[in-house]
Amino acid sequence: MNVVESIERKRDGHALAAEEIRALIAGYTADAIPDYQMSALLMAILLRGLSADELAVWTDAMLHSGDVLDFSHIAAPKVDKHSTGGVGDKVSIPLVPMVAACGVAIPMISGRGLGHTGGTLDKLESIPGFRTALDPAEFTRLLERTGLVLAGQSETLVPADRRIYALRDVTGTVPSIPLIASSIMSKKLAEGLDALVLDVKVGSGAFMRDIVRARELARTMVGIGAAHGTAVTALITDMSQPLGRAVGNANEIAESLEVLRGGGPADLVEITHQLGVAMLLAGGVAPDPDAAQRMLHAAVASGNAFAKFEEVVIAQGGDPAVLHDPSLLPSAPEEAVVTAPRDGIVQRCDALLLGVAAVRLGAGRMTKEEAVDPGVGFIVCVKVGDVVSAGDPLIRIRWRHPGRLAEARSLVDHAIVLGDTAAFPPPLVHERVV
Amino acid sequence: MNVVESIERKRDGHALAAEEIRALIAGYTADAIPDYQMSALLMAILLRGLSADELAVWTDAMLHSGDVLDFSHIAAPKVDKHSTGGVGDKVSIPLVPMVAACGVAIPMISGRGLGHTGGTLDKLESIPGFRTALDPAEFTRLLERTGLVLAGQSETLVPADRRIYALRDVTGTVPSIPLIASSIMSKKLAEGLDALVLDVKVGSGAFMRDIVRARELARTMVGIGAAHGTAVTALITDMSQPLGRAVGNANEIAESLEVLRGGGPADLVEITHQLGVAMLLAGGVAPDPDAAQRMLHAAVASGNAFAKFEEVVIAQGGDPAVLHDPSLLPSAPEEAVVTAPRDGIVQRCDALLLGVAAVRLGAGRMTKEEAVDPGVGFIVCVKVGDVVSAGDPLIRIRWRHPGRLAEARSLVDHAIVLGDTAAFPPPLVHERVV
Numbered sequence: 001m002n003v004v005e006s007i008e009r010k011r012d013g014h015a016l017a018a019e020e021i022r023a024l025i026a027g028y029t030a031d032a033i034p035d036y037q038m039s040a041l042l043m044a045i046l047l048r049g050l051s052a053d054e055l056a057v058w059t060d061a062m063l064h065s066g067d068v069l070d071f072s073h074i075a076a077p078k079v080d081k082h083s084t085g086g087v088g089d090k091v092s093i094p095l096v097p098m099v100a101a102c103g104v105a106i107p108m109i110s111g112r113g114l115g116h117t118g119g120t121l122d123k124l125e126s127i128p129g130f131r132t133a134l135d136p137a138e139f140t141r142l143l144e145r146t147g148l149v150l151a152g153q154s155e156t157l158v159p160a161d162r163r164i165y166a167l168r169d170v171t172g173t174v175p176s177i178p179l180i181a182s183s184i185m186s187k188k189l190a191e192g193l194d195a196l197v198l199d200v201k202v203g204s205g206a207f208m209r210d211i212v213r214a215r216e217l218a219r220t221m222v223g224i225g226a227a228h229g230t231a232v233t234a235l236i237t238d239m240s241q242p243l244g245r246a247v248g249n250a251n252e253i254a255e256s257l258e259v260l261r262g263g264g265p266a267d268l269v270e271i272t273h274q275l276g277v278a279m280l281l282a283g284g285v286a287p288d289p290d291a292a293q294r295m296l297h298a299a300v301a302s303g304n305a306f307a308k309f310e311e312v313v314i315a316q317g318g319d320p321a322v323l324h325d326p327s328l329l330p331s332a333p334e335e336a337v338v339t340a341p342r343d344g345i346v347q348r349c350d351a352l353l354l355g356v357a358a359v360r361l362g363a364g365r366m367t368k369e370e371a372v373d374p375g376v377g378f379i380v381c382v383k384v385g386d387v388v389s390a391g392d393p394l395i396r397i398r399w400r401h402p403g404r405l406a407e408a409r410s411l412v413d414h415a416i417v418l419g420d421t422a423a424f425p426p427p428l429v430h431e432r433v434v
Numbered sequence: 435m436n437v438v439e440s441i442e443r444k445r446d447g448h449a450l451a452a453e454e455i456r457a458l459i460a461g462y463t464a465d466a467i468p469d470y471q472m473s474a475l476l477m478a479i480l481l482r483g484l485s486a487d488e489l490a491v492w493t494d495a496m497l498h499s500g501d502v503l504d505f506s507h508i509a510a511p512k513v514d515k516h517s518t519g520g521v522g523d524k525v526s527i528p529l530v531p532m533v534a535a536c537g538v539a540i541p542m543i544s545g546r547g548l549g550h551t552g553g554t555l556d557k558l559e560s561i562p563g564f565r566t567a568l569d570p571a572e573f574t575r576l577l578e579r580t581g582l583v584l585a586g587q588s589e590t591l592v593p594a595d596r597r598i599y600a601l602r603d604v605t606g607t608v609p610s611i612p613l614i615a616s617s618i619m620s621k622k623l624a625e626g627l628d629a630l631v632l633d634v635k636v637g638s639g640a641f642m643r644d645i646v647r648a649r650e651l652a653r654t655m656v657g658i659g660a661a662h663g664t665a666v667t668a669l670i671t672d673m674s675q676p677l678g679r680a681v682g683n684a685n686e687i688a689e690s691l692e693v694l695r696g697g698g699p700a701d702l703v704e705i706t707h708q709l710g711v712a713m714l715l716a717g718g719v720a721p722d723p724d725a726a727q728r729m730l731h732a733a734v735a736s737g738n739a740f741a742k743f744e745e746v747v748i749a750q751g752g753d754p755a756v757l758h759d760p761s762l763l764p765s766a767p768e769e770a771v772v773t774a775p776r777d778g779i780v781q782r783c784d785a786l787l788l789g790v791a792a793v794r795l796g797a798g799r800m801t802k803e804e805a806v807d808p809g810v811g812f813i814v815c816v817k818v819g820d821v822v823s824a825g826d827p828l829i830r831i832r833w834r835h836p837g838r839l840a841e842a843r844s845l846v847d848h849a850i851v852l853g854d855t856a857a858f859p860p861p862l863v864h865e866r867v868v
Contacts, residue, residue: 035469036470036601043441043473044477170471171477
């Protein structure tokens with residue numbers, strides 16, 4: 001194979017052959033193709049695109065660059081959910097125990113927060129003792145036993161993606177829909193799933209800022225699933241303002257526990273249930289959406305969902321005491337309250353600014369090497385459309401370092417915009433792509 | 435400076451700022467920017483382009499990445515000529531002694547053959563003893579003394595180009611007009627010239643296959659010259675069939691000597707004189723084209739041009755005996771003759787096929803590391819439009835290894851196409867761009 005000729009073909013807008021794509025991915029993973037050739041190819045792909053056929057092969061080649069999990073010996077349907085990431089997006093944490101309690105097996109492999117979006121692993125690790133680094137044998141054993149496992153990606157799962165992602169990050173080749181879609185789908189399809197539900201976020205706090213790009217990403221991922229023979233459903237959901245009230249790590253666990261107990265903010269509950277319905281339908285354990293909805297409500301009302309989460313926490317080494325008394329979760333010592341400077345109606349509660357502010361505060365990281373402070377974060381007290389009076393709390397900030405508070409506040413002050421006219425938040429679920 | 439942001443800006447079709455371009459070139463030359471970032475940027479430039487302003491700065495930054503020659507102490511006008519490369523394109527060799535004999539100083543820095551096009555350095559080195567690796571002091575001394583020096587590029591001249599070119603070669607980013615133009619012009623402008631004449635080849639044996647691309651390249655280079663304050667004239671000349679009759683190295687020296695003696699093939703003589711006129715006018719030593727033409731004829735007729743070449747050969751260590759007896763030049767021992775299989779008119783005499791065939795024979799190289807055999811090559815006996823009879827020689831092949839002869843012949847047999855209708859070669863000079 002001549003790598004330069006492959007780069008040239010893509011550069012000139014032609015399609016790459018299947019064997020060519022497989023050789024490129026395998027060669028790069030094996031260090032036979034240097035970074036400088038792969039980065040030129042990635043830029044050509046970003047600017048020229050990949051056809052559906054090319055993308056199916058590209059994703060399949062990535063997926064087979066390492067171990068592929070096989071849970072065919074587990075009778076329950078294997079379904080996972082993936083979110084493209086947002087601010088306050090803790091949905092997975094209440095969602096998967098609810099769905100697992102209804103008889104779906106969920107081998108969930110999650111990521112860490114990067115940039116302004118949080119990560120499920122960081123949130124889970126604010127539960128003292130919770131281990132997310134599981135070897136394949138333990139992962140399989142836990143899935144067999146509890147029907148739910150929440151872990152980080154092992155080194156041997158889709159190594160091509162880890163390498164290509166790291167290269168994209170430093171070569172301006174991140175925002176390519178085929179490359180984003182193949183990165184997500186290769187990892188999820190390597191989990192040996194029967195079906196997958198995607199939460200494609202759209203809005204200021206999401207990777208996709210507009211519905212056109214979000215729809216394109218959703219359709220692209222659904223197409224990859226179809227080519228692979230895995231049923232994929234995508235919901236395109238709003239991320240113009242944070243989801244729920246909590247933005248941080250430990251405080252998002254506390255809010256997730258509220259949902260598992262039948263409470264929690266309405267938007268978070270709504271999205272969690274809609275994704276849960278999609279998972280139960282995809283797993284074939286509910287005959288229709290109404291039945292699925294009833295099963296989820298029953299799982300919460302019976303305490304089975306909460307019990308399932310407790311089972312997982314114990315199985316993965318976490319301290320179950322915090323589940324029953326969330327005040328035991330890590331919390332920064334200081335609180336600052338941003339109040340409304342005037343009477344008015346909330347026009348905007350910007351997810352991006354609040355996400356960046358949370359990183360400044362220490363709740364997230366800008367580089368992979370940074371540590372996360374589980375105890376800092378925000379409680380966002382208002383939603384777009386809320387009527388507030390001067391002096392009402394808008395945001396409560398849990399902080400540890402005055403310098404970081406100051407950095408965060410300067411952003412927070414711009415995140416919430418008050419006005420005098422009625423304001424309406426966008427719909428929580430924009431579209432469903434199947 | 436954030437390199438990723440610069441890549442992203444170019445990727446998205448925006449212009450790079452002057453200081454940004456300078457930092458990118460300097461950073462890459464100093465090993466502060468890795469290959470994988472530069473290759474992504476080069477691919478983005480290839481697909482998005484560079485504006486005239488960006489390109490002027492990009493070229494200037496490359497030009498200043500190393501030594502910049504200064505011959506302002508030499509009173510004579512300093513003019514050089516550069517060809518974009520072709521098959522049988524030995525024009526520089528008879529041209530520059532003719533022009534130098536008319537009072538123009540020529541600090542010519544040439545390249546080696548690569549791919550199907552030959553290189554002036556390889557041809558000159560078929561003169562026994564001729565040294566093309568000169569240090570800057572010797573280069574300057576020879577220019578002062580003889581008004582003409584023919585050398586290879588030193589390590590310290592435009593190091594950014596050497597590195598960027600090597601990277602482009604392996605990342606599919608060669609055929610970008612701004613990158614080609616800046617590569618050529620940075621090297622030529624570093625020679626400290628008053629004026630430059632470009633021979634932009636167009637046709638099957640040229641880098642630019644069509645007149646549109648050739649014109650764009652010519653205009654781009656003339657524009658860079660103008661931005662730099664250096665007068666640049668470009669002729670767009672035909673390279674659909676080889677120039678002259680000789681394709682090789684030593685045989686091209688022999689043909690160049692014919693021109694210096696007042697003979698030689700008509701097409702070669704014509705192009706040489708037209709470029710010579712442009713150089714004399716650019717150097718301000720002739721008042722008009724007719725006068726320039728007369729000066730060139732006089733330089734040949736008087737023997738001054740030949741004497742100038744002999745002076746240079748001696749000054750650079752070459753054996754002057756071969757100039758007087760070209761049979762002393764290296765020559766492969768065997769000759770094969772390709773004859774016309776039928777009566778007919780030459781419809782095509784393909785420069786690309788003959789160029790590739792010459793490489794197969796050993797006259798050129800596909801990688802920089804290969805050695806060149808000075809004694810092998812072709813004499814192309816026909817031009818498009820010639821009437822031939824069955825059995826007439828079409829091409830005489832000087833060869834050394836039977837295997838290489840066989841490889842070359844299979845290409846040569848397809849290079850010349852005979853037909854029954856009249857055929858007309860394209861004009862030798864298509865356009866003039868100033």
